[in-house]
Amino acid sequence: VLWRVFAAERPDLDLAAEDTVVCRCEEVTKAEIVAAIAAAPPGAEGDIGSLKRATRCGMGRCQARYCGPVLAEHLARHHGAALDDRALFAPRAPIKPIAIADLVAAAPAE
C-alpha cells in the first residue's frame, strides 16, 4: 500500500516540451535526452545505460527514482527496449543515499 501511496508520478515523455527537465538532480532536459538518443550508435538507441553516460540523467542524488521509469517507458515505446529487469539502471549499493559518517560508524571494527 505504501508503495502505491508514495508512487512517483510517471508522466509521459511524449507530452513534455523540449525544455522540460526530465532529470531534476542533474538538470537534463527532454531535448538533451532526444539528442543523445539520436546520436547513439545504430542498435544502441534503446540502451538506457548508454543514455545515462551520454547525458548524466539519473546520476544525481535520487539515482533515477523519478526519471528512470519515464526513460524506460520512452525507450520501450520508441526504440524497442524491453521492459525487463535490465530496463532500469543497474541497482547498486547503497540503494538509498547514506551519509559516509553513518556508514563508517556502523562498520565492524577493522
Add this chain to the structure above:
Amino acid sequence: MSALPAHIGTAIVGGGIVGLCTALELASNGAEVLVLDDGRQSGTTANAGSLHVQMQSRFVRMYPAQAAALERALPLYVQAARLWAELQDRLGPMELKATGGLMVAEDEAGYDFLARKAEREAAQGLTTHMLRGEELRRIAPYLGPAVIGAELCAEEGKLNPLMANARIRAAALAAGTLIRAGAPVKTVAHDRAGYVLHTAQGSVRAARLVLAAGAGTGALAAQLGLHVPTVAEPLHMNVTEATAPLVPHLVQHAERMITMKQLAAGQLVIGGGWPAVLDAGGHPTVRADSLLGNLGLAQRLVPGVARLRLIRTWAGVNTTTDGQCVLGAVPERPGLFLAVPGDAGYTLGPLVGRAAGALVLGRDPGVDLAALDPRRFA
C-alpha cells in the same frame, strides 16, 4: 544493427580508451578500421577519472617486483598527461584539469618514503614537491589532522571519462571508424592473408589486427601462440552526492589504497584500488567491506566528506601485467600489434592507442618500445 563487413584493413579488438584512440589515429590518417567490443557499448566507461603520473604506492607495495619497471615507465606518464591536454584542445571539453596530485602521509615513515619517491620521480622528469605543516594546509585546507605531510606532483589531476570516451568515440566515428558493440571475439586465427575473427555477430577477415582488449588480451594472444599474462583486477569505486568545491587535487595515500577527486558536477569519486569481485557472468561487482574500508579512510583524510551522502558504488576492471605496457608489433605474426597499458591504463590509454595506430601505419610511435615488447613474456 548492420552486419560486419567481410573484409577490413585493420580490426581492433577492444573499444575502451586504448582501442578508441588507436581507431582515431588510424581513421584520421585515412585507414579502414573496425572496432569490436564485447559490451553493450564500446568501452565500459567504468574508470574513475584519475590522471595518474606519480607512482601509485599501492603498486609499489602490492607488486614490489614491478616497482623498477614502474619507475622506468614514469616519463611515459608525463607524456600521456600532455597528450590528454592536446586531445581536450582538439576534441572539446572533457573536464581535464592538471590540478596537481597529493599523496599524503600519516606518519614520519610514510613521509620519508614519499620524500625518497619524490626525489626519484624528479630524476625521471616529474615536478614533485614535499609539503607539510602550514605550507600543506595552505593549498589543502580540507585535509584532516591525521595527515602530517604530502608529496605534490604537479602533472597529476583528473578528467571525466564519460565525456572523454564520448568525444573520442564520436571523433573516431566521424573519421570513418566502424564500431560494433555486443561483438565479443570468440576465436582468432592467422593465415597467409591475415586474420580471421569469429565474433558473436559473424566473422570478419582483417589484414591487420590490434589487440587492445585489456585483461582479455592474454586469452586472444594465446590463440595466436603468444604468451601475454594480462590479469584482471576488479576494483571498487564510490561516488557521493554533489557539494561545493572541497577537494581540487587528486588525493592518494603513501601506504594505503585510496584515490579521491571531485568532479565538475560537485560529486566526489572515492576509489583507489579496493577490491571488487567478478560475478558468475564475469562482470565486476561491488563489495561491502571495500565500501566501508575505502570510505573510512576517506573520512579520516578529508573529514569534510563525513557529512556527504554516498549515492552509488560501482566496479570496473583494471589490467595488470608486469608494471609496463605491452606495446608493439609481433614480427612472427605479420600485421599483429598489441596495445595494453600495464598499469593506470586509462591515463596511458591515448598514448598507447596513438602509438599502436602509428605502428600500424608504419610511422614513428613516439615511444621507446625496447622494454615494452609483447614477446618478453615468452
